[in-house]
Amino acid sequence: MAELNPFKIAQAQFDEAAERLGLAAPMREFLRWPQREYHVTLPVRMDNGSSRVFHGYRVQYNSSRGPTKGGLRWHPDETIDTVRALSAWMTWKTAVVDIPLGGGKGGVTCNPKELTATEQERLARAYIRAVGRVLGVTKDVPAPDVYTNPQIMGWMMDEYETLVGESHPGVITGKPLTLGGSKGRGDATARGGVYCVREAGKLLGIDWDGATYAVQGFGNAGQFGATLHREILGNSKLVAASDSRGGVYCKDGFDPQELVRYKKSNGSLAGYPGSEAMTNEQLLELDVDCLYPSALENVITDKNAKNVKARLICELANGPTTPEADRILFENGKIVLPDFMANAGGVTVSYFEQVQNTYNYYWDLELVHQRLDRKMTDAFHAVWQTAAEAKVHMRLAAYLVAVQRVARAVQDRGWL
Numbered sequence: 001m002a003e004l005n006p007f008k009i010a011q012a013q014f015d016e017a018a019e020r021l022g023l024a025a026p027m028r029e030f031l032r033w034p035q036r037e038y039h040v041t042l043p044v045r046m047d048n049g050s051s052r053v054f055h056g057y058r059v060q061y062n063s064s065r066g067p068t069k070g071g072l073r074w075h076p077d078e079t080i081d082t083v084r085a086l087s088a089w090m091t092w093k094t095a096v097v098d099i100p101l102g103g104g105k106g107g108v109t110c111n112p113k114e115l116t117a118t119e120q121e122r123l124a125r126a127y128i129r130a131v132g133r134v135l136g137v138t139k140d141v142p143a144p145d146v147y148t149n150p151q152i153m154g155w156m157m158d159e160y161e162t163l164v165g166e167s168h169p170g171v172i173t174g175k176p177l178t179l180g181g182s183k184g185r186g187d188a189t190a191r192g193g194v195y196c197v198r199e200a201g202k203l204l205g206i207d208w209d210g211a212t213y214a215v216q217g218f219g220n221a222g223q224f225g226a227t228l229h230r231e232i233l234g235n236s237k238l239v240a241a242s243d244s245r246g247g248v249y250c251k252d253g254f255d256p257q258e259l260v261r262y263k264k265s266n267g268s269l270a271g272y273p274g275s276e277a278m279t280n281e282q283l284l285e286l287d288v289d290c291l292y293p294s295a296l297e298n299v300i301t302d303k304n305a306k307n308v309k310a311r312l313i314c315e316l317a318n319g320p321t322t323p324e325a326d327r328i329l330f331e332n333g334k335i336v337l338p339d340f341m342a343n344a345g346g347v348t349v350s351y352f353e354q355v356q357n358t359y360n361y362y363w364d365l366e367l368v369h370q371r372l373d374r375k376m377t378d379a380f381h382a383v384w385q386t387a388a389e390a391k392v393h394m395r396l397a398a399y400l401v402a403v404q405r406v407a408r409a410v411q412d413r414g415w416l
């Protein structure tokens, strides 16, 4: 469906902000498209001696505020338009948390669940051989996203360093700690989102003790969202969680750590003792205080938005809500903490990782948390204040803050 094409959605969201900001036509045209994109075709040897060919992408959306930055997604449904959308959101994300980076994104169309570890390693290295020349600490820096992880980042960094013949740990972030990863990167995306929930809760007068929450998508972002919500905010009840195979519900609440352990040992949440099965769709409509969409795009649409009961929605996933759904949620008084603000903790600690790599001097965990908290809290309040002043929803407010900053950098460079 054209209206669910993530890049069309990203452009429509941008257009609304550009209109409100009164941006001149050339600036609008420039900022609604990527500056550069690369399509690569990757031959990879399988363990059984056969070969397969994969299609990959790297999009450098906008570098006016610094080198482009953004994750790599390995997913069967990956398309150039998904990558373009994610790279646009990265541009607004680095701007809204005010770090000196641009936005980019990459991906490979594949199902990593069907690949062995050695096949994944060969794919990771093939991708870097194909795009390595356009990457670099001063050019474009990848990181993990859906179905990629620190091990894959480690292989990619090694391949890059082999190509250029010198040490460049900052070429990629989300690496294992042994290879220059930052403390605190693993849970940074969710932690940043929970800091935003904490700030919103203070302003809305939510008492988290005894409150309820649900998490859709139980990967890196969702699992840490589930555990950190309780760790940071107090004794709320996690009543539901889901993954690609469906969800589980328990009205008395799960122990999030136990649920994480179960997912790790069983590969899915299905059949968790004492739980009822629940679909992903049902989970989104639960009457909870806070909902964390933490899987993929377009899960809250004009079809189900009117049934969403959560008062606060913290988008750890990118693009879970369509523009029409945004309007419905806003009319219904729901507060959406929008993706490129709420999940910016990941790129913020990735930026800290790069800084540490450049200095070759590493911070302790407490300092990472302190600095992340400061960035997220500042971003949240800038967006909240803009929303109140302009009388718009939080996503549009986040766009107003971010697009203004990027447009200003484009102007200051003299590009337009």
Ligand code: NAD
Binding pocket: 144, 145, 146, 147, 148, 189, 216, 217, 218, 219, 220, 221, 222, 242, 243, 244, 245, 280, 294, 295, 296, 297, 316, 317, 318, 319, 343, 344, 346, 347
């Ligand atoms: P991940 O691969 O660790 O986990 C993805 C999870 O989503 C898995 O549990 C999977 O089972 C589940 N899932 C997949 N399809 C689903 C479906 N149709 N319904 C319900 N669940 C489904 O990925 P991640 O890194 O946690 O990323 C999740 C989201 O967070 C993505 O939108 C990603 O772009 C966004 N994000 C991640 C980071 C990061 O640092 N990892 C940073 C910013 C944003």
